[in-house]
Amino acid sequence: MRPANESELSDLIAGRISPVISCGGGTRPIGLTSIGERLYLGNLNRITQYEPGALTLVAEAGTTLKTIFEILNEKGQMLPFEPIDYRGLLGCRGEPTIGGMVATNSSGPRRVKVGACRDYVIGLRFVDGEGNIIKSGGRVMKNVTGYDLTKLLTGSFGTLGIITEVALKVLPAPTHAAVLLIEGLPEKLALEVLNRSLNSPFEVSGAAHLCSGLDGYPVTMIRLEGFQSSVMYRAEELSKYLEDTVTITVETDPERTRGGWEYIRDVGPFQNRKGDVWKIITKPNEALSLVKGLRESIEIEVFYDWAGSLIWALVHKGTNLRDYLQSLNGHATLIRASDGNKSNLQVFHQQSIMELELKKRLKHKFDPRNILNQGMIL
Amino acid sequence: MEMPSSNNSIINDKDRLIGLFNRILSTDSVISDPYETKAYECDGLTAYKCSPLAVLLPRTTEEVSEILKICHEEKVPVIPRGAGTSLSGGALPTSDSVILGTSRLNNILDLDVENRMVRVQTGVTNLSVTEAVESEGFFYAPDPSSQLVCTIAGNIAMNSGGAHCLKYGVTTNNLLGVKIVLMDGSVMELGGEYLDSGGLDLLGVVCGSEGQLGIVTEAVLKIIPKPEGARPILLGFDSNVIAGNCVSDIIGEGILPVAIEFMDRLCIRACEDFVGAGYPDVEALLIVEVEGSAKEIDEQLDRIKVIASRHNPVAMKESKSDQESKLIWLGRKSAFGAMGRINDYMCLDGTIPVSRLPDVLEGISSLSENYGLAVANVFHAGDGNLHPLILFNANQEGELEKCESLGADILNLCVELGGCLSGEHGVGVEKRDLMTNQFSRQDLEIQMRVKDVFDPDWLLNPAKVFPLEISMERRLN
Ligand SMILES: Cc1cc2nc3c(=O)[nH]c(=O)nc-3n(C[C@H](O)[C@H](O)[C@H](O)COP(=O)(O)OP(=O)(O)OC[C@H]3O[C@@H](n4cnc5c(N)ncnc54)[C@H](O)[C@@H]3O)c2cc1C
Numbered sequence: 001m002r003p004a005n006e007s008e009l010s011d012l013i014a015g016r017i018s019p020v021i022s023c024g025g026g027t028r029p030i031g032l033t034s035i036g037e038r039l040y041l042g043n044l045n046r047i048t049q050y051e052p053g054a055l056t057l058v059a060e061a062g063t064t065l066k067t068i069f070e071i072l073n074e075k076g077q078m079l080p081f082e083p084i085d086y087r088g089l090l091g092c093r094g095e096p097t098i099g100g101m102v103a104t105n106s107s108g109p110r111r112v113k114v115g116a117c118r119d120y121v122i123g124l125r126f127v128d129g130e131g132n133i134i135k136s137g138g139r140v141m142k143n144v145t146g147y148d149l150t151k152l153l154t155g156s157f158g159t160l161g162i163i164t165e166v167a168l169k170v171l172p173a174p175t176h177a178a179v180l181l182i183e184g185l186p187e188k189l190a191l192e193v194l195n196r197s198l199n200s201p202f203e204v205s206g207a208a209h210l211c212s213g214l215d216g217y218p219v220t221m222i223r224l225e226g227f228q229s230s231v232m233y234r235a236e237e238l239s240k241y242l243e244d245t246v247t248i249t250v251e252t253d254p255e256r257t258r259g260g261w262e263y264i265r266d267v268g269p270f271q272n273r274k275g276d277v278w279k280i281i282t283k284p285n286e287a288l289s290l291v292k293g294l295r296e297s298i299e300i301e302v303f304y305d306w307a308g309s310l311i312w313a314l315v316h317k318g319t320n321l322r323d324y325l326q327s328l329n330g331h332a333t334l335i336r337a338s339d340g341n342k343s344n345l346q347v348f349h350q351q352s353i354m355e356l357e358l359k360k361r362l363k364h365k366f367d368p369r370n371i372l373n374q375g376m377i378l
Numbered sequence: 379m380e381m382p383s384s385n386n387s388i389i390n391d392k393d394r395l396i397g398l399f400n401r402i403l404s405t406d407s408v409i410s411d412p413y414e415t416k417a418y419e420c421d422g423l424t425a426y427k428c429s430p431l432a433v434l435l436p437r438t439t440e441e442v443s444e445i446l447k448i449c450h451e452e453k454v455p456v457i458p459r460g461a462g463t464s465l466s467g468g469a470l471p472t473s474d475s476v477i478l479g480t481s482r483l484n485n486i487l488d489l490d491v492e493n494r495m496v497r498v499q500t501g502v503t504n505l506s507v508t509e510a511v512e513s514e515g516f517f518y519a520p521d522p523s524s525q526l527v528c529t530i531a532g533n534i535a536m537n538s539g540g541a542h543c544l545k546y547g548v549t550t551n552n553l554l555g556v557k558i559v560l561m562d563g564s565v566m567e568l569g570g571e572y573l574d575s576g577g578l579d580l581l582g583v584v585c586g587s588e589g590q591l592g593i594v595t596e597a598v599l600k601i602i603p604k605p606e607g608a609r610p611i612l613l614g615f616d617s618n619v620i621a622g623n624c625v626s627d628i629i630g631e632g633i634l635p636v637a638i639e640f641m642d643r644l645c646i647r648a649c650e651d652f653v654g655a656g657y658p659d660v661e662a663l664l665i666v667e668v669e670g671s672a673k674e675i676d677e678q679l680d681r682i683k684v685i686a687s688r689h690n691p692v693a694m695k696e697s698k699s700d701q702e703s704k705l706i707w708l709g710r711k712s713a714f715g716a717m718g719r720i721n722d723y724m725c726l727d728g729t730i731p732v733s734r735l736p737d738v739l740e741g742i743s744s745l746s747e748n749y750g751l752a753v754a755n756v757f758h759a760g761d762g763n764l765h766p767l768i769l770f771n772a773n774q775e776g777e778l779e780k781c782e783s784l785g786a787d788i789l790n791l792c793v794e795l796g797g798c799l800s801g802e803h804g805v806g807v808e809k810r811d812l813m814t815n816q817f818s819r820q821d822l823e824i825q826m827r828v829k830d831v832f833d834p835d836w837l838l839n840p841a842k843v844f845p846l847e848i849s850m851e852r853r854l855n
Contacts, residue, residue, distance in 0.1 A: 051731060051733050052630055053626040053627070053629060053630035053732065053733045054626065054629070054731040054732045054733040054734075054762070055629060055732070056731060076632055077632075105574070105579075107574070111573065111574075112573075115547060115551050116573070116574050118574075118579060118582060119547060119550075119551045128824060132820045132824070133820070134820060134821050134824050135817070135818075135821055136821065136825075138729075138796070138797065138798045138816075139731060139796055140729040140730060140731055140761070140762050140763075140796070140797050140798055140801070141544075141729070141761035141762060141763070142539055142543070142548060142729050142758070142761050142762070142763045142801035142802055143729060143798050143800070143801060144536055144537045144586045144588075144800050144801065144802060144803070144804045144805070145798040145799045145800045145805060145809070145813070145816055145817075146805065146813065146816075146817060146821075146822070146825050146843065147583055147586065147587055147825045147828055147829075147843075148537070148550065148582055148583055148585065148586045148587075149583065149824065149825065149828070150582075151550070151579045151581075151582025151583055151585075152578060152579055152580075152582060152583045152828070154579060154582070155577070155578070155579050156578055156579075159578075160578075171634065172632035172633070172634060173632075175632075195492065195493075198494065198603075199491070199492070199494065199515075199516075199603055200603060201515070201603045201604060201605050201606050203605075227677070229673070229674075229677060230670060230671075230674045230677070233671060233673060233674065234671075237671075281572050281573060281574060281576070282572055283493055283571045283572050284492075284493050284494075285492055285493055306573065309572060309573050310573075329570065329571055329572065330570070330571075330572040331572075331575065331576045333576055348576050348577050349576050349577075351577065352566060352567075354564060354566050355566060355568070355580070358566075358580065358831060358832070359577065359578050359580070361831045362578065362828065362831050365824070365827035365828070365830065365831060366824065366827070377577050377578070
């Protein structure tokens with residue numbers, strides 16, 4: 001099914017009795033593919049409005065990120081949260097869409113400084129499970145007019161409604177970046193350095209550690225962005241601030257800095273590698289002991305983003321990582337696995353019974369016939 | 379503005395109900411003497427008043443849970459209250475309701491500077507969070523002008539913002555988790571000591587829900603390292619519209635100041651008289667603040683001056699010292715109080731896309747002329763959040779109604795220009811009846827269904843946010 005526009009989509013949902021699976025670009029197959037007919041949103045692909053002076057962009061859900069990046073680039077602006085591109089990791093083709101990005105609340109390395117995708121979605125329109133066209137939020141930065149359904153729909157994997165249009169806050173893209181590179185640090189020290197950097201006033205916008213970089217040695221990466229002189233100043237100050245512990249080189253080549261962070265963002269280390277990939281979110285200073293515990297029990301490779309708040313893990317197929325994360329302060333998502341393993345292990349983290357119950361009731365209110373992306377997260 | 383008629387059977391049952399509360403709370407936590415409950419008859423929207431049946435001031439989450447169990451069982455409406463500074467009547471009680479106040483839930487539970495977060499009970503004041511982490515070089519970013527007294531509970535309920543939210547976001551962007559008690563007394567944690575919860579973002583919908591979904595008793599807040607320095611510049615223009623243009627230019631050129639605040643002549647004079655902030659006497663004033671090292675600040679201010687110069691400023695004055703900067707902000711943060719000294723006023727809170735600032739300012743001034751009521755403007759220009767203050771005489775018959783009608787026209791103008799009714803003060807009772815101008819019946823229906831899930835009997839702050847006739851069936855069932 002390929003509705004031509006929102007109103008066709010609304011009629012289609014209203015008249016349906018069997019389930020649908022919404023598809024933007026089909027590039028983020030994270031939740032378990034549920035039963036139903038595929039609903040392609042590629043025809044909803046207009047940029048409704050772009051006002052650089054107001055830092056806002058409104059686009060229909062099927063608009064490709066490629067298109068969005070092109071028009072933002074022209075005005076020197078960006079989606080600040082650096083949405084992850086899953087194509088390499090999940091082995092899919094196609095063009096990611098803005099609707100898919102919002103439905104999965106995708107954010108990348110800059111999330112530590114600027115916030116997540118959900119922090120930049122300022123409004124949206126969607127079709128609920130009965131075919132009603134609903135709008136929430138608006139296209140202004142600040143808004144407490146009624147409940148923030150925009151947050152609820154962002155990251156809902158299409159289970160509460162089919163998103164048809166999103167309004168985003170955008171920001172000026174930094175003109176320059178510098179990356180502080182530190183080679184050979186043991187994990188403990190690396191995480192300490194990353195957290196010290198984030199706790200400094202120098203506005204760090206990326207904080208990652210690879211236990212084994214491209215040359216096989218550990219590398220710690222700290223990113224600074226902004227106007228050139230400010231970046232250079234902060235690179236120097238932060239280097240001085242950390243120097244007692246480590247030796248630092250500063251990389252400022254635009255291609256290399258961009259490439260390096262795309263590698264982190266898109267889970268480069270685990271692309272083209274066999275095994276299941278998990279994404280673990282936790283408290284930064286609990287990352288190390290958590291990983292240590294896992295290593296004692298299973299064969300596992302990890303790397304760290306968000307100064308340890310985000311751990312990407314590669315394990316043998318079918319390993320139930322959650323068995324070894326009993327006291328996890330956070331949650332673990334199974335991002336890449338076969339459908340069979342996803343179904344056995346569950347993609348999303350088990351929540352408290354109460355929370356689950358509440359979410360089920362919400363789902364029922366938005367989609368009483370349970371036809372939208374059935375079983376995806378609930 | 380109307381409130382629903384009270385349920386007399388609850389009022390007549392007062393003694394028994396107080397007895398039930400006394401059984402679970404210490405005596406100093408239950409206030410039922412009409413002389414004392416009168417102190418809770420209104421919040422910052424003082425035009426509307428009504429004493430509650432009783433005021434309950436629990437000290438723990440468990441006590442909150444016990445209170446709600448009783449109220450749930452007995453079908454008594456509950457009005458959550460922080461410091462009572464809401465400007466939209468969010469904490470306004472009815473005579474058949476109990477106020478559940480957070481004033482004794484006022485402990486900071488965990489200062490976790492290493493992980494850039496703190497856990498607090500929600501009755502702590504906004505400013506005390508920053509005060510607690512300041513010596514470690516951190517701050518809590520959302521800074522409502524009322525920060526000295528308003529509570530984190532109220533901030534979460536209203537998704538409050540402040541001058542520095544242009545760069546750092548509002549409450550929802552700085553909130554990692556909450557402990558919340560639902561109307562049936564059950565307690566749950568949403569989010570926690572980490573970034574981004576998986577699955578449906580319940581935390582996101584609780585923030586800004588105006589006390590209608592549950593009582594928030596604890597919060598995990600993100601704290602941010604203090605910048606090396608910060609300094610404001612004052613830019614004066616001889617018309618509001620030109621100042622508005624300058625704001626969209628600054629933002630359009632890739633500079634992101636921490637704050638861009640706007641004030642017109644009426645406000646400037648009132649603030650000068652009140653605190654002597656050193657503002658130039660101009661038609662329209664922008665306070666633009668930037669952060670960083672001394673050199674970074676100089677560079678950004680230079681860029682801003684270049685942009686401002688294109689708009690023929692009549693005054694440009696950089697702050698030269700911390701002392702001067704403090705005064706400049708004191709003036710801005712006292713603006714409402716300063717206006718209050720010279721006149722009764724009603725404070726609005728509409729938002730518009732920044733690019734429409736000139737249009738909205740023009741529209742407001744012509745509406746103000748038509749109504750014959752003066753309007754002063756002081757607001758967060760960088761993110762298009764307006765606070766028109768309508769001056770009126772509360773003692774003169776019919777003026778309040780006239781003022782409300784002008785207020786409604788201004789807010790509807792905001793909606794027409796692509797904005798919304800409230801940027802940070804919330805809908806409360808004040809803007810409840812305007813909701814149908816911004817939302818369709820279906821939009822509101824699905825919002826109300828969210829409340830149905832959290833509070834099926836509609837006992838929590840029931841007569842707020844949604845127009846009464848739309849929520850009636852749910853409230854009466
Ligand atoms: C002079 C002045 C200046 C102001 N400046 C700003 C500003 O710059 N920015 C801004 O955003 N606001 C501002 N405000 C408005 C107000 O201060 C904020 O809305 C504030 O967050 C309210 O906090 P409070 O503790 O006073 O809450 P209250 O007024 O007591 O309550 C506000 C809402 O929160 C609900 N609530 C209270 N406690 C709980 C709880 N535990 N659980 C669930 N719900 C609860 C109440 O029911 C009510 O709906 C200003 C107000 C004044 C008087």
